[in-house]
Amino acid sequence: MSTMLLSAFHSLISPSVLLAVLTGTIGGIIIGAIPGLTATMAVALLIPVTFGMNPVVGLALMGGVYSGGMYGGAISSILLSTPGTPAAAATAFDGYPLTRQGRGGLAITVATVASFWGGIISTFALLLLAPLLAKFALKFGPPEYFLLAIMGLASIVTLTSGNLIKGLISGLLGLIIATIGMDPITGYIRFTWGIVDLYEGVSFMPALIGLFSISQILQLTSESQIVQELAIAPKRLKREKLPKGLAPTITRGGLLGTIVGILPGAGATIAAFISYNFAKQISKHPEKFGKGNPEGVAATESANNGVVGGSLVPLLTLGIPGNSVAAALMGGLMIQGLIPGPELFTKHGAITYAFILSLFLANIFFLILGLYFAPMFAKVATVSNAILIPAIAILSVIGSYAINNSLFDVGLMLFFGITGYFLHKAGFSLGAIVLGLILGPIAELGFGQSLIISNGSPWIFFSRPISIVLWILIILLILPAFKGGIMKKMRAKEGESDSDAAGE
């Protein structure tokens, strides 16, 4: 490991990698600061661009976008009271009141430093935990890989805000779309309707860009401009020093974010809210929360940036993306021929460790950029949708065309974008569809090989010890969501009877 770390460090200090991290971080902060645009969209648009790059440069760019994007949301939360990302929603509780009190500079400083430490804590956790988990993954065979794919889908459907069944159907739809084209075991071509471009299957990049980017801009067409103006002029923002006594809150938030990030199914938004509530509960002055308490900003921002490293632990070791940004990042890894799993830490160790180390660098970059240029990023966030929408559409076209130099892929991207918009409106999860599409070939290979080993007996998926553990984990992932749904229905019924009683 130490040899690989050393070689990773060497590749990291090359000018192209440093430039990639810096560009990615700036791009991520801007995208994160613009409400309506997400880090997932940015990573999805970037993947095709990184295709021709050295893997370390490409991954460093995407890592920069992920870290910068997670932090950027805080800037608009604090200065515009419109969270740039859902994960930064809780930051506005105390961040915006601070701005209204003329202390926006302090809120920005706290958010930046807390995000930085949250990111550093979680990247350390990634560096220490991921290789251990990857070693364990060496024991996996075809049945376990099939179950891992199912577990990945189970993890993302738990994120589905609405109907759990529709979340599961979404994942299944992704797996079904992935069956188009050649079967990975015998090479039999199915469901292509004679279209030659589909023989090698539905390329996941156009689908990813269409679902995450085009459907998002169609969503934006109903809003002329999400934010109108800054609450404070950039020049009037007074720089303030970090108040004392925030270290425990930041450390707690960073650790909490890391743990929540590792758990598949949870995400940065949940981590930020848990951390905020926890900080409020143990505070000696809970009444100050929501009125401009720097501790509230520190709690949320350290937690949401803590998720970055945490979410990469299951992604890099088991191929399970914990959230949609990680799902998009998985596409970026696959396109470079890097299949998540033990090989990432052995055969491709130098690349993987360089990617992890680049996250430390991204954190340092956004610390400097955030402390000195945050108001400028907030100003960018006020750009009109009339400019944003066509610009993103053009980037989507470039991205979907670039992989295969194919206009068919551009058409496919538009098809997925428009269909994805309506599927999202109907309550289906686009993240689960993409994940199904990415995990499809892995699932099919695992399924097919397992049944060949067992002479067609499905018992193989239930008889091996690791398979049983994976089944338990799948059930544990889905059960709370089912339970939540039942509780919601029961509460609704209670509400009905209460209102009936009141009516009487």
Add this chain to the structure above:
Amino acid sequence: MKEINVNRISALLGFILSGSMLLGTRKFPARALSAKRYVVFLAISLAVLSLVLLLSSLRTSTEKERKIEWIADPIHFFETVAGVVVYFILLQYLGFLIPSFLFLVVMGWLLGYRKPVKLILISLALLASIYIVFVRFLAVPVPTGVLGGLM
């Protein structure tokens, strides 16, 4: 449309898709046994989930269900969809640069940016930066169109 009706329609579509997949597997040759097994597994799973969705939607009262607002601003929505489709068609003939510039200006105007000179200047600047960064610096390929050199 109420979400409950969408769920019922989705369930029916799920049954149709599942049925067509099962029918499709009948044409699979014997050598593609593993592919057949997998597709059958997916089709059955889809049918089961569609059934659960249908049953749960039949058990719910339609009155309290949320109404889905498919398109909040139909004019801007259809303008954007049409604009993107026309842009895609033009790309095949005129290549990247000219359709992209037209797309930026026309869409900007249609979506409500009413300062023509500023819009043209912003579009030019945006396109120039996209072209320099992506095409020249990162060597990302873009459609050249049947007219070739125009790009």
